[in-house]
Each structure stands twice: as structure tokens, then as C-alpha cells.
Amino acid sequence: MIVTYNSADDVGDLLDSVRADAGELRLAVLVADNASADDTVAVARRHAPEALVFDTGGNIGYAAAINSALARLDGSRPVLILNPDAAVAPGAIATMLESLEGDVGAVVPRFVGDDGAVSLSLRREPSLSAALGDALVGARLRSRPGRFAETVFDPAPYEMPHEVEWATGAALLLSPAAMAAVGAWDEQFFLYSEETDYFRRLRDAGFRIMYTPGAVIRHSEGGSGASSRLDALMAVNRIRYIRKHRSRPYAAAYRGLVVLGEVLRIGVPGHALALRSVARESSWGELPGPSRTASAEDPDPGPVVYLAGGTWDDIAGTDRRLVSALARTGRVVWIDPPVSVLRRRSGALRAAVSHPFRGVTRVRTFGPPALTRPIVRGLSRRLVAGQIRRALRRLGVAPELVVLAASNRRFPAGVGGLRVLYATDDWVGGAGLMGLSPVDTAEILRRNVHDADLVLAVSPALADVVARRAGTAGVEVLANGSEPVAELPAPAPAGSPAILIGQLNERLDVGILEDLVGAGVPLTVVGPRADRDPAFGRRLDEVLAAPGVDWLGARPYEELAGLMAVASVGITPYADSPFNRSSFPLKTLEYLGAGLPVVSTDIPAARWLDAEGVDIIGSGGDFAGRVRERIAAGRTADGDRRRHAVARMHSWDARAALLRALAAGTRKGGPSQASL
Numbered sequence: 001m002i003v004t005y006n007s008a009d010d011v012g013d014l015l016d017s018v019r020a021d022a023g024e025l026r027l028a029v030l031v032a033d034n035a036s037a038d039d040t041v042a043v044a045r046r047h048a049p050e051a052l053v054f055d056t057g058g059n060i061g062y063a064a065a066i067n068s069a070l071a072r073l074d075g076s077r078p079v080l081i082l083n084p085d086a087a088v089a090p091g092a093i094a095t096m097l098e099s100l101e102g103d104v105g106a107v108v109p110r111f112v113g114d115d116g117a118v119s120l121s122l123r124r125e126p127s128l129s130a131a132l133g134d135a136l137v138g139a140r141l142r143s144r145p146g147r148f149a150e151t152v153f154d155p156a157p158y159e160m161p162h163e164v165e166w167a168t169g170a171a172l173l174l175s176p177a178a179m180a181a182v183g184a185w186d187e188q189f190f191l192y193s194e195e196t197d198y199f200r201r202l203r204d205a206g207f208r209i210m211y212t213p214g215a216v217i218r219h220s221e222g223g224s225g226a227s228s229r230l231d232a233l234m235a236v237n238r239i240r241y242i243r244k245h246r247s248r249p250y251a252a253a254y255r256g257l258v259v260l261g262e263v264l265r266i267g268v269p270g271h272a273l274a275l276r277s278v279a280r281e282s283s284w285g286e287l288p289g290p291s292r293t294a295s296a297e298d299p300d301p302g303p304v305v306y307l308a309g310g311t312w313d314d315i316a317g318t319d320r321r322l323v324s325a326l327a328r329t330g331r332v333v334w335i336d337p338p339v340s341v342l343r344r345r346s347g348a349l350r351a352a353v354s355h356p357f358r359g360v361t362r363v364r365t366f367g368p369p370a371l372t373r374p375i376v377r378g379l380s381r382r383l384v385a386g387q388i389r390r391a392l393r394r395l396g397v398a399p400e401l402v403v404l405a406a407s408n409r410r411f412p413a414g415v416g417g418l419r420v421l422y423a424t425d426d427w428v429g430g431a432g433l434m435g436l437s438p439v440d441t442a443e444i445l446r447r448n449v450h451d452a453d454l455v456l457a458v459s460p461a462l463a464d465v466v467a468r469r470a471g472t473a474g475v476e477v478l479a480n481g482s483e484p485v486a487e488l489p490a491p492a493p494a495g496s497p498a499i500l501i502g503q504l505n506e507r508l509d510v511g512i513l514e515d516l517v518g519a520g521v522p523l524t525v526v527g528p529r530a531d532r533d534p535a536f537g538r539r540l541d542e543v544l545a546a547p548g549v550d551w552l553g554a555r556p557y558e559e560l561a562g563l564m565a566v567a568s569v570g571i572t573p574y575a576d577s578p579f580n581r582s583s584f585p586l587k588t589l590e591y592l593g594a595g596l597p598v599v600s601t602d603i604p605a606a607r608w609l610d611a612e613g614v615d616i617i618g619s620g621g622d623f624a625g626r627v628r629e630r631i632a633a634g635r636t637a638d639g640d641r642r643r644h645a646v647a648r649m650h651s652w653d654a655r656a657a658l659l660r661a662l663a664a665g666t667r668k669g670g671p672s673q674a675s676l
Helices: 012-024 038-049 064-071 090-100 126-137 178-182 194-204 228-245 248-264 271-279 281-288 318-326 374-395 436-449 461-469 511-519 534-545 555-566 586-593 606-611 624-631 637-649 652-667
Strands: 002-004 030-033 053-056 079-082 086-088 104-112 171-174 208-219 304-308 332-335 352-357 360-364 403-404 418-423 456-457 498-501 523-526 547-553 569-572 598-601 614-617
Touching: 002 012, 002 038, 002 064, 002 079, 012 086, 012 090, 030 064, 038 053, 038 598, 053 652, 090 104, 090 208, 104 178, 171 178, 178 194, 178 360, 178 637, 194 208, 194 228, 208 304, 208 547, 208 614, 228 271, 271 281, 281 637, 304 318, 318 332, 318 652, 332 374, 360 374, 360 403, 403 606, 403 652, 418 436, 418 652, 436 461, 456 461, 456 652, 461 606, 498 555, 498 586, 498 624, 511 523, 511 534, 511 624, 523 555, 534 547, 534 555, 555 586, 569 586, 569 624, 586 598, 586 637, 598 624, 614 624
Parallel strands: 002 030, 030 053, 104 208, 304 332, 304 403, 332 360, 403 418, 418 456, 498 523, 498 569, 523 547, 569 598, 598 614
Antiparallel strands: 079 171, 086 208, 104 171, 352 360
């Protein structure tokens, strides 16, 4: 991630260095441009044509631009933030990634100047003693005790990896867990002190910051420009930072020391304005700050038409939760799968419109009897498409996006907007489970991929399957999301039951459920039965009737948080099948969102999450034994918070933002996230 402002002379070299260092790493590159007046945007797109280069809407500041870029990501991967006047040395990115482990929330590299000399990039937490030393002697007398200098002048620490308090923010790598826990960058810091604040919040959240000298970044400095007004802003923001994190008396004393430092340098260019600024708070509003360009204001998101795989009244799954998140920022028209006109009292072939959720309009369409039979299918599609077009006209909706998330439907003819195909399951591989023809389903998939402007899949494994079956490339991943509980309750005590949530069907490994029963594991089961195979059904009957198993059937979504609050561990016992290997179980993120640890079978989606608190048990592993260990150990408040933080970074709001970003990148001629 790179924030640019009039950076045309530097950003091309930076992007070239990132590309050269990437090797086999899969990197998504974002350039957030703060209304550059030069050729920054053109240079960035020329050097990285597959990157997402976007206008932030003005010169909104460094922290705000970072927040704008983060909003376009799903939060599942580490983020490397780079200044445009930096350049990445070979091996730097991989070395930083290797250091990002355990409770390390951020990694900072060794910086060198254009001459190769090591830059003094390490810092101590701002304090009165450091402010006094810096005011009196500045960068002179570098051998003074460390408590009297904010900058680490001793060359020895720059030669060894170690934990630091903070460092120059020209390059830093952040972990997903740290970003989820700390949240947005503080936009009151237009420029300067924003990284000081972020590093402190990282430490306060329990994360460590590691300096890794094996990763080298060349930093020319000056990427933000230089002026007396920026010098004054730097001095003022030091005071703002202390006011945020210290008491009033402490902040007053600190401000006095900043004034002292500026008085002692009154003859140095730029310091006269800095002195006037720190001494006269009423002038702070005259310093550089955020501005928006009227022509670049972010427009309200356009309407989305969403052709779902099920009805709005079905169990809330991927479609409904994603649509609910999209509706929080814009209008969505949900289109139910068509049903026979014989099921409508009036018998009219006209769409029925209702409003089931804030921001969502539901449209139900009708077709002739036997509407899915091959001989009737073509006529049914034309009739349904006509109903959709007329309903949209009545609603005054001109869609920006048309999302198709159903295995047996086609994009409706004559409905404008960017066409997005969203594969939420391996529809072809699971056609038998859904009572559909695999041959017909494969042909519909091929045609829909051909007609789509953007193809998405719910997991990396499914993206590969769709690409192979449809003979295409460039299938992007839009994973399932989470709705974490707003407030975590006290952890359930040791000995509380395990919990299984979701539909009970052949996707589950019933053998694992039998092992749990045999091991005496207390188990709460929540969800309806949807099994078809008689042999599977008989075995499931015995599991649900066993002592220690409490099957509650289907429960409203609103009750799930309460049920998970009294459990020790959530389980995802999926069978090893091609269909499951392409899936992304909602239940795993639901458990994490409630603070629960998870025991899951080894499916690619669980490995993709790479989340703390998810135990992956491979074939032949002791699934029941691990569940028993989790029950015996119980939960802790700290563990619940960390798992909750993981779920927050995979929120449905983040998924909705990613969908819009991917669509925006497609409209501009390329995907919004790409591999360098």
C-alpha cells in the first residue's frame, strides 16, 4: 500500500523495486493518491498496470489515505505500507514476513539513504526527558543517555533484530490481527505523529513491534515535501500526540519544552513559524490540513441487483448477509428465484415487491408451470427477465452492479450494470446434492462466466475450480464474512459443551460426530436437517439421539450468539470431498465472532484463514481428542478477544467494500487487486 502526493519522480522506482522483490509472493498493490497535481497516477499505472490506483478525493492526509486504502481490502492478509520515496531491496519483503509471527503486530526494516548509510529510524516513546534533551542539544551530543533523546543514536541496536517502541513509518508491515484490534489510523494527524500514535496503540493492544535489519529499504526522505509550514505542523502534532495519551499537566510541560526547543533555534529557517504556531494555539487551524476536491468526492454507491440462490426467507447464508452489508451503504434489489405462477393466488405473471430489510427491496418473480424443465426453461427466462426489467423501472432503479449468485439462473436480458458472477459453492460438483443435473449446471456456469464482466468465488480452491471448468482466468476471491458479536460476554467455564451450527446434511463427516459421541463429548447441535441419503440419515439419527447430545433444531439467527456464549468450542466437521474442499463454511467465522475457539477438519478455507484459535485436524487425526482438550481447558477473556479480533477483520462490511472495489477496478479495465 502506497500513499502518494505529487510523487511522480519516485513512485515508479518504488513499484519497480516491489515487483523485482516479489518473486513468488502474491501481492495486491494499492496506490492511494491524495489529489496529485503532477503525473503520479499515470506513472503508477504505467509501472503497475494491474494495481488498484485510486483518487482519495483530495489531499486528505496520510492517515486518512491509509484508512481509505484499508477499506478496500478484506483484512485477511498482512499489509506493507510504503512511502513513495522508498525502494525495496532484494529479499526485504520476505524477510519482514518471516518476522511477523506470534504476538508481533508490526515489523519495521533497516532504512538506508541514497549513499547506503544506515538511517537513524528507531525511536523511543515521547517523554519529558527526551523532549528536554532534544530541545537543548537536538542531534548533537549523541552519546547522551537514551532517556534524553527520542531518536536512538547508538549504532549498535541498528545491527540486531529486537523489539522497539516505534520507528519511522516510511515502511512497516502490519499483521491482520493487529489491524483488526487497533482499528483505523487517527485522522487528526494530517501528517506527522500518525505512526507514533499507531505504534503506541499497537503496544497498548498487546502487540510487539520488531525491528528486522535483514530487511533493507532505501528511503530518500522528503516524499511529503518540505516547508516551514510543514515544520510547524510537525511541532504542533507532537503536542497533539502527547495531549491524546498523557494528562493535562504532562502535556502542558511537554508543550513548554517544545517551545523551548523552537526558541533556541529561532535563527534557523522555518523555526520562527514553528515557534509562533506552538505558542499560539489559535493559529493551528492555519497549518496544512485535509482538503477535498469537489470533482473527486466519492459518489454514493450505485444500486445493486442481486439474483440470489435462495429466497429471502431461507436460512440467512452468504447471499443474505452480503446483501445486508451492501444495503448499509447503498440500495440493493434482491431477486428471489422464480417460482411457478400456480403458487400465486392472482395467477398474474407480474413481480411482487416488498421491503424486508432497511435498504433492501425484495422482488419475487413467477414463471410458467414446470419452469425449470428444459422445454420450458427458455420461455421462463424471458418472462422472468421482463418482470425484473419492469420492476426496476417501477422502482426507479438503474443498477450499477448485477450480481448473479445462483447455480441455475442466467443474467437477465436487458438489465444494465456491471455483471458479476459470484460462485458461492461448487455448483457443478454439488449438483447432485441440490437435485440438479451436473451437465446442465456446468453449461449454465460456462455461459454465465462468458457473459460476466467479473467472476468471483467464495474460496481460493473454488476460484481454481471455476476457472478450470469454465476455461477462464482471473477469478477473484470474495470469501464469506462474519458478524462478530458487539460485546463479548464472560467466557464459558471449562467443561461447557462443544457446539455445531448449520444445516445437517451429507457435507458433515458423520463418522467424526460418532467419535465425539463415543468419547463422551457434550455437544449442542443447532440447525435443521437437510440430508437426502438414507444411510447417512440413519447414522445421524443415532448421533442426535445419543446421551450428551442436545439437538435444538433450527433457531433464529438472533439466538445464535447466546447459544455460543455458553459453549467451550465450535466444531466444523466437514467431510473430505471435492465439494467441501471448494467451500467456505460460514460457521467457522461465526464461532470466532463469538470468541469461540474452533476445531475444524482440514479444508482449504480453514488454512486460508490462517487464524489463531482454529485447530485444523487432518485425515486420521484425533478430532474428538482435540475437542475434549478444548473443553477441559476452557476459554479465557484474552483468547476470546483475540479470536473476536480475527472475525472483525473478516466482517461482512469488509466483504461488501471489497466487492465494490473489485467492481470499480473492473470498470477501469483491470481487477482491483492483482498479483505483482
